[in-house]
Amino acid sequence: MRLLHTMLRVGNLEESLKFYCDLLGMKLLRQKDYPGGEFTLAFVGYGDESENTVLELTYNWGVEKYDFGNAYGHIAIGVDDIYTTCEEIKKLGGKVVREPGPMKHGSTVIAFVEDPNGYKVELIQTDTQNHAVKQETEPQMINQ
CATH class of the missing domain: 3.10.180.10 (2,3-Dihydroxybiphenyl 1,2-Dioxygenase, domain 1)
Structure with a gap:
């Protein structure tokens, strides 16, 4: 599968x-x-x-907005340089809703951006070999 x-x-x-x-x-x-x-x-x-x-x-067609439930979290994308990526997203008119930095209670560097529909997209800093840095999860991050 x-x-x-x-x-x-x-x-x-x-x-x-x-x-x-x-x-x-x-x-x-x-x-x-x-x-x-x-x-x-x-x-x-x-x-x-x-x-x-x-x-x-x-x-x-014809549906312009949806109500969010409280079960959905976010999409996660690994990026090589989270700080530069967030600056580029802002320059292009994107909305960074949580600036890059270490996650609460962990060391993984993350940021959140929001798409036009309000969906959150988590950006996760990756290491130099382009492998995801050890990820530590935190369920309440959806509210960040």
Whole structure:
């Protein structure tokens, strides 16, 4: 078995594609309209779906906003230089909601950015060999 994708419902597909592709550097892998169901699916990611887990952005035509439950946490992305990445995201108009720094009760350097729909994306500093630094989790980070 292999994790294929995570799906997020989005209120504005173009704004979401701009955020994930232009600000976070993902590529639009495929997109298809489903007129009978009145929705569009767009798959984005850092590599081909045959070898990488990707993100499915689902736009239900005419739905501009969703209510968040309290069970969903965030998406996590490893980055080589978290400080430079956050500065670039800000320069491009992105919203950094938690500046880079060590997580509470741990040493892993993290930051949070927010997509146009309010979803949180955690950025995690990776080491020089591009392997994730030892990650320590903290459930209450969703409120950071």
